[in-house]
Amino acid sequence: MKIAIYTLGCKVNQYETQAIETELTLRGHALVPFEGPADAYIINTCTVTAVSDHKSRQAIRRCRKYNPAAVVGVCGCYAQTDPQAVAALGVDLVSGTAGRLPFLDDLERLAAARTAASSDGPEPLVTVGNIMSQRSFEELPAGGLAGRTRAMLKVEDGCVNFCSYCIIPYARGPVRSLPLADAAGQARRLAEEGYRELVLTGIEISSWGQDFRDGTSLIDLIEAICAAAPGCRVRLGSLEPRTITAGFCRRAAALPNLCDHFHLSMQSGCDATLKRMNRKYDSARYYESISLLREFFDRPGITTDLIVGFPGETEEEFEATLAFLRRCAFSAMHIFPYSRREGTPGAKMPGQVLRAVKEERARRARSVAEELRRRYLEEQVGRTLSVLFEEEKDGLWRGHAPNYTEVTVSGQGLHNVERPVRITGVSGERLTGEPV
Numbered sequence: 001m002k003i004a005i006y007t008l009g010c011k012v013n014q015y016e017t018q019a020i021e022t023e024l025t026l027r028g029h030a031l032v033p034f035e036g037p038a039d040a041y042i043i044n045t046c047t048v049t050a051v052s053d054h055k056s057r058q059a060i061r062r063c064r065k066y067n068p069a070a071v072v073g074v075c076g077c078y079a080q081t082d083p084q085a086v087a088a089l090g091v092d093l094v095s096g097t098a099g100r101l102p103f104l105d106d107l108e109r110l111a112a113a114r115t116a117a118s119s120d121g122p123e124p125l126v127t128v129g130n131i132m133s134q135r136s137f138e139e140l141p142a143g144g145l146a147g148r149t150r151a152m153l154k155v156e157d158g159c160v161n162f163c164s165y166c167i168i169p170y171a172r173g174p175v176r177s178l179p180l181a182d183a184a185g186q187a188r189r190l191a192e193e194g195y196r197e198l199v200l201t202g203i204e205i206s207s208w209g210q211d212f213r214d215g216t217s218l219i220d221l222i223e224a225i226c227a228a229a230p231g232c233r234v235r236l237g238s239l240e241p242r243t244i245t246a247g248f249c250r251r252a253a254a255l256p257n258l259c260d261h262f263h264l265s266m267q268s269g270c271d272a273t274l275k276r277m278n279r280k281y282d283s284a285r286y287y288e289s290i291s292l293l294r295e296f297f298d299r300p301g302i303t304t305d306l307i308v309g310f311p312g313e314t315e316e317e318f319e320a321t322l323a324f325l326r327r328c329a330f331s332a333m334h335i336f337p338y339s340r341r342e343g344t345p346g347a348k349m350p351g352q353v354l355r356a357v358k359e360e361r362a363r364r365a366r367s368v369a370e371e372l373r374r375r376y377l378e379e380q381v382g383r384t385l386s387v388l389f390e391e392e393k394d395g396l397w398r399g400h401a402p403n404y405t406e407v408t409v410s411g412q413g414l415h416n417v418e419r420p421v422r423i424t425g426v427s428g429e430r431l432t433g434e435p436v
């Protein structure tokens with residue numbers, strides 16, 4: 001049958017959609033564009049903000065227009081946290097963030113039972129279980145998109161940190177990790193398929209291994225994956241500052257194929273705000289992490305996320321954050337105005353910040369981020385970086401260095417090739433250079 005998929009949200013959702021696509025192809029189905037007729041539609045939803053919920057609902061409503069008789073199955077975080085709201089939209093199947101393969105079985109069964117003449121099915125089948133009691137990691141077919149250089153490898157699901165702004169622990173449940181030997185096996189297979197870079201993803205990969213209760217931790221996994229795929233670069237997804245210790249850095253710096261790019265989730269540079277956010281570190285611990293990274297790696301790329309306008313954030317607190325950003329000298333940042341999320345402690349906190357103030361703070365933070373980004377790019381001039389080339393555009397080849405700067409060179413036939421490049425300049429958001 002012809003199946004169309006629409007995905008909202010983070011890298012984990014994108015990974016899970018890729019896995020669903022691989023599985024559907026293996027089962028003999030054809031993947032078709034979402035904006036057109038299909039026999040079945042899958043919407044993989046997100047609930048990280050109220051806007052994500054809204055976009056998820058819009059996508060669900062939209063697919064009915066392309067084929068009113070199609071079977072519509074909805075999965076993902078929004079479906080997990082509010083299955084009744086999704087069921088009320090006239091869909092056929094509602095699943096959550098676990099049980100992807102049974103979800104596909106159900107979808108196939110419903111499609112086989114449906115005749116073109118009877119588009120009105122019975123009540124939707126809702127298979128959403130209690131995610132809080134989920135204890136095992138669901139291993140899905142790994143892979144990336146055909147022709148791409150980079151594949152994602154999901155090694156973890158769930159989070160128990162309960163940051164006060166975040167709904168994810170309620171959508172994803174407790175920490176579940178992909179066993180080390182399975183992760184190494186997947187890495188080996190992806191390398192054999194021709195991928196040159198693996199990105200370790202999960203909801204909170206810093207907690208990888210916690211559920212094994214045998215002392216294994218993320219650095220053990222990283223070492224195993226780097227060894228299993230020596231011809232691939234390994235890039236880490238978002239880390240919590242607690243992961244970065246001298247022991248971690250010593251072992252990580254000894255891995256020749258580990259990228260020196262560390263995304264260290266920060267959210268605020270002000271201790272009082274971090275406390276209200278229920279983050280488990282203060283700015284001193286955060287700074288210790290980035291100092292350690294700079295001690296063990298040569299000018300690594302350190303990137304972060306920042307939320308501005310969290311409830312109770314005063315102008316002084318925000319200025320403390322701005323000063324801290326400058327001290328940390330990030331190479332790139334994602335900045336978000338706080339978005340009030342029903343069902344989280346933050347939504348009920350006093351001192352909600354006006355939207356105009358949040359937007360103005362986001363603008364100011366972005367201007368600091370741009371200044372820091374520019375400085376980091378300029379520091380790369382004169383270095384030789386190993387660039388993995390991904391695509392050609394306007395006669396120039398583009399790729400990324402291990403520190404996640406984007407580099408362009410002129411050349412030919414560089415797709416999926418890794419080459420040392422001497423960096424000669426900065427052009428907008430990118431570095432320019434010459435292969436050596």
Ligand code: SF4
Pocket residue numbers: 159160161162163166167168169203204
């Ligand atoms: S660490 Fe905090 S922000 Fe990240 S998923 Fe867990 S609760 Fe959400």
